[in-house]
Amino acid sequence: MKAVMIMFDSLNRHMLPNYGCDWTHAPNFKRLSELTVTFDNCYAGSLPCMPARRELHTGRYNFLHRSWGPLEPFDDSVIDVLRKKGVYTHLSTDHTHYFEDGGATYHTRYNTWEYARGQEGDPWKGHVEDPNIPETHSGPKIGSLWRQDWVNRIYQDSEEKQPMPITFRNGIEFIEKNREQDHWFLQIETFDPHEPFFTQQKYKDLYPHEYEGKHLDWPDYGRSTNTPDVHQHVVYEYAALLSMCDVYLGQVLDLFDRHGLWEDTLLIVNTDHGFLLGEHEWWGKNIQPFYNEISNLPLFVWDPRYGRKGTRSDALVQTIDIPATLIDYFGAEHPQDMLGQSISETLRTQGEPAREAVLFGMHGGHINVTDGRYVYMRAPQTFDNGPLHEYTLMPTHMHNRFHVSELSDLQLREPFSFTKGCRTLVIKTQTYLNPHLHGTLLFDLLQDPKQAQPIQDAAVEARMIKLLAQLMRQHDAPAEQYERVGIPVDGMVDEKTLQQEKAARRQRIHIELGLNEQWTDKGRHVFFAVKCLAPGAMRESLESGLAAYIKQHSIVTIDEAIITDWITSLGPQSQPLIRALKAVV
Numbered sequence: 312m313k314a315v316m317i318m319f320d321s322l323n324r325h326m327l328p329n330y331g332c333d334w335t336h337a338p339n340f341k342r343l344s345e346l347t348v349t350f351d352n353c354y355a356g357s358l359p360c361m362p363a364r365r366e367l368h369t370g371r372y373n374f375l376h377r378s379w380g381p382l383e384p385f386d387d388s389v390i391d392v393l394r395k396k397g398v399y400t401h402l403s404t405d406h407t408h409y410f411e412d413g414g415a416t417y418h419t420r421y422n423t424w425e426y427a428r429g430q431e432g433d434p435w436k437g438h439v440e441d442p443n444i445p446e447t448h449s450g451p452k453i454g455s456l457w458r459q460d461w462v463n464r465i466y467q468d469s470e471e472k473q474p475m476p477i478t479f480r481n482g483i484e485f486i487e488k489n490r491e492q493d494h495w496f497l498q499i500e501t502f503d504p505h506e507p508f509f510t511q512q513k514y515k516d517l518y519p520h521e522y523e524g525k526h527l528d529w530p531d532y533g534r535s536t537n538t539p540d541v542h543q544h545v546v547y548e549y550a551a552l553l554s555m556c557d558v559y560l561g562q563v564l565d566l567f568d569r570h571g572l573w574e575d576t577l578l579i580v581n582t583d584h585g586f587l588l589g590e591h592e593w594w595g596k597n598i599q600p601f602y603n604e605i606s607n608l609p610l611f612v613w614d615p616r617y618g619r620k621g622t623r624s625d626a627l628v629q630t631i632d633i634p635a636t637l638i639d640y641f642g643a644e645h646p647q648d649m650l651g652q653s654i655s656e657t658l659r660t661q662g663e664p665a666r667e668a669v670l671f672g673m674h675g676g677h678i679n680v681t682d683g684r685y686v687y688m689r690a691p692q693t694f695d696n697g698p699l700h701e702y703t704l705m706p707t708h709m710h711n712r713f714h715v716s717e718l719s720d721l722q723l724r725e726p727f728s729f730t731k732g733c734r735t736l737v738i739k740t741q742t743y744l745n746p747h748l749h750g751t752l753l754f755d756l757l758q759d760p761k762q763a764q765p766i767q768d769a770a771v772e773a774r775m776i777k778l779l780a781q782l783m784r785q786h787d788a789p790a791e792q793y794e795r796v797g798i799p800v801d802g803m804v805d806e807k808t809l810q811q812e813k814a815a816r817r818q819r820i821h822i823e824l825g826l827n828e829q830w831t832d833k834g835r836h837v838f839f840a841v842k843c844l845a846p847g848a849m850r851e852s853l854e855s856g857l858a859a860y861i862k863q864h865s866i867v868t869i870d871e872a873i874i875t876d877w878i879t880s881l882g883p884q885s886q887p888l889i890r891a892l893k894a895v896v
Contacts, residue, residue, distance in 0.1 A: 312398075312641055314496045314577035315486070316633070317563060319556055320360065320406065320505040321596070322582035324609035326553055336517045336554045339561030343580060343611050345621050346564065346573070348658060352683045353610035354629040355584050358673045359596060360406075361414045361709070363583035363630055368417065370634035370649035371729065375788040376702045378674035378740070379709050381416035385731040387646035389634035390420035390496075396643040399495040401425075403482040405474030406502045407433040412707040421498075427477035429463040430502040432456030436466055445526040448541055460507060460529075470511045470555075475501045479559040483566060490570050496637065499563070503556050506530065506586070508548035510555045517554050518547040532595030533894035542589050549588055577640050578613040579633065591762070598744045598894060600688050600752060601679055602762050606671050614640070617658045626657045627683045629669045648729040650786065668778040670786070675699055675742030677749075678796050680779040686762065687775035688752040692797035692812065694819075694842050694850060696745045699795060701738040702727070713738065728787040741846075748843040748895060750816055769806040777802040824858045831870040837896050838874050844891045849884075856881070871896075 324330040328341040329349055343349075356366045357373035361380065365373045368388040382388060390400050400420070405427040408414045418424045428435040432455065442461040467473045482499035489495055507529035522544045530545050537545070560580070567573055585605045587593040596605045610628065613620060631651035638645050639653035652665050668682040675696060677688040691697070702724060706713035722737040752765045753772055780802025783792060793800050797812065820839050822830075838857070842850055860877045861869065878885050878892070 312494060312577075313490075313572070313575060314579070314637060314640060315482075315563070315572075316496070316498045316500075316579040316581065316637075317560060318498065318500040318580075319582045320500075320502050321584060321586040322504060322553075322556070322609055323549075323585045323588070323604065324607060325585070325590075325604055326550065326588075327609055329611075330609065335550050337557040339557045339564060342564060343560065344623075346567075347578065347580070347611040347613040348619050349623045350610040350612070350628055350654075351623055351625050352627045353581075353608045354627070354669050354681060355601075355606045355608055355671045356630040356669070358584050358601065358605070358671070360408050360583060361417075362673070364409075364414070364417055366630045366651075367583075367633055368420070370631045370646075370651035372631065372670060372786050374672045374674045374676075375670075375678075375783065375786055375792055376674075376727070378701060378742075379413045380703055380707050381414060381705045382420070383704055383730075385704075385729065385733050387649055388420045389637055389649075392634075392638060392643050392646065393496055393641055394420075394422060396641055397494055398641050398643070399489075399492075400498075401485050401495065402498045402500065403427075403478050403485065404498070404500040404502075405430050405478045406500055407431055408709065411710050412712055413709040415707075416705070425478075425481045427474040427481065429467055429474045431505070431507065432459040433463060434459055436462050438462045438465075447529075448525045448527045448537065457529075464509065467509075473509075473511075475503045475555065475559060479562060483562060486563075486566055486570075486572075490572065494641070496641075501556070501559075504549060504552040506549075508545070508552045510552045514551040514555045515547070518550050520544065520547055530594040531894070532597055533593070534896065535589045535592045535594055537589070545594075546588050549586075573613065573615060575615055577615065577637075578611075579636070580609075580611040581630075581633065582608055583630070584608070597673065600677060600746070600749050601671060601673070603686065603756070603760075606679065606686075612636070612654055612658065614655050614658050616640075616655070619658050619661075624657060625683070626665050627667075627669055627681075628652075628654050628657060628665060629671070632665075648731075668775075668782060670779065670782045673744070674701075675740065676744055677746045677752075678779060678783070678792065680775055680782065681756075682775070682778060684755065684757050685771055685775055686752075686754045686756060687772065687779065688746070688749075689776070689779060689796045689798070690746045690749060690751045691795050692747070692815075694745075694747055695847055696742060696747055696843075697795060698791040699740050699742065700789070700791065701740045702735040702789065703738070704733065704735055706736060706738060743891070745843045748840055751812070769809050772809055773804055773806065776804050822854065824854060824861065826858060826861055828861060828866070829868045831868065834868075834870040834874055837871045837892070838869070840892060840896050841874065841878065841888065844895070845888055849888075 326332050326335050329344045362373040369386045400422050402421040402424040407430050409418045444461045478501050528548045586596050587604050590604050593599045632654050635651040635653040636655050639655045657665050671679045679688045723734040724737045726732050754762045755766050
């Protein structure tokens, strides 16, 4: 038994011909659907990158208990399970996050691993002199990350030098060397088509268009304010990189054909999440609601035991199911704490529904649930997005360890059901996002597949809350998560309570300062955003501060510009808030 998993990062299903896109050049993805089962209802679990990878190892949600971080000492990694079963595991990747503080325990689970350097801001080549960085629409980027990316590009002046081709070349070399052997698992994982959308000219030439603007292949996360020509250019930049991904996917498919690997080798092609390319007026994947462009994922599976190909499945599956699928395939023992379900079982039973609903989300964000028809995004019910803590024994962020100030008031919590008797640290956390800004949202995918307009349906909402709470209990969510989003542990919420929630939110948005002032709709929205994003100590004085400013300047009408001028007048302390507002308003 052999298995290959090809994993792309930020692979958008709505840009693939397999899911209805008719203008991107991706013939090998199209061919992939002829060779596998294409899943229409695959959802992410925890987002973004490393939270998703923890799920790929453990088969359970990450986002209910902690944010970005390594594997925990009590985690069951599927790679460890396979190795104990005698399965040789190999990772070929160019994914930089594995080699930072927040991901350092993942790649070492494999028997062997290879790393192709140079993606994004990978601290790879050393240049004291600043590189030549073109002027961009985005303006200054993330400091050293942005600078280092342009250093790295100097060394990627041809396709074969780029990390993705090297990653696939290493993976193909592993297959060629070991194809006659048995009991191995290969993971070929590339950071592409994650931003920056850096590729070679021949792929850009597949999407000819007139564009004479500033350089832009790395859009800022936030509200889309680009002109149509700039917006379309960025979409084409993504499409060009997608087409490059397609070429290297095709090389692996050719290898399967050439060596008859379809007879005895499981193939999974997947991603961690999607990416908004201006849909819903957003760029990115972290600070807005997790619309289906982000959370509804492409997934393709070939299992040689059942031989199903060229078909589609509408079974509700997700990221946490992949570990169970590998365990089922290799006949290993399924750990008790691994809650995902084998996708192979879905294939065996010809696509019967595996479950009623799934959760997905990001630590501190909406808690989202879908049953395949409805998507329900449950927001926190207060401005402070709390209570919220990290429960971990590995306190690291993406690029660094927790600061000592975050660890100054540590407590220990009694064990969760999955921590194998270990108590965890309890660390109060502040998130850079606050979904209270967006509110609770309910979408009917049957009537509104693009999620253009949330619906109001108390009966459906009550049922989705019940499903949400049921899954939270199953995954032993901390009690505070129920409190944060304002639901009881049993999930039983009546229509009157839901109406009261909505009325309270309308009241919080419709603020009055008692000055007979006039508000524009945009002004109210921006002030509400200020209250959602401001630190707690600052939030308490916002209304009185704005009232004083209005009286001082004899202002009658409060619009977006007035709110912005007032915030700016607060001095240096307001700079983080100004940056946050630019991203979300």
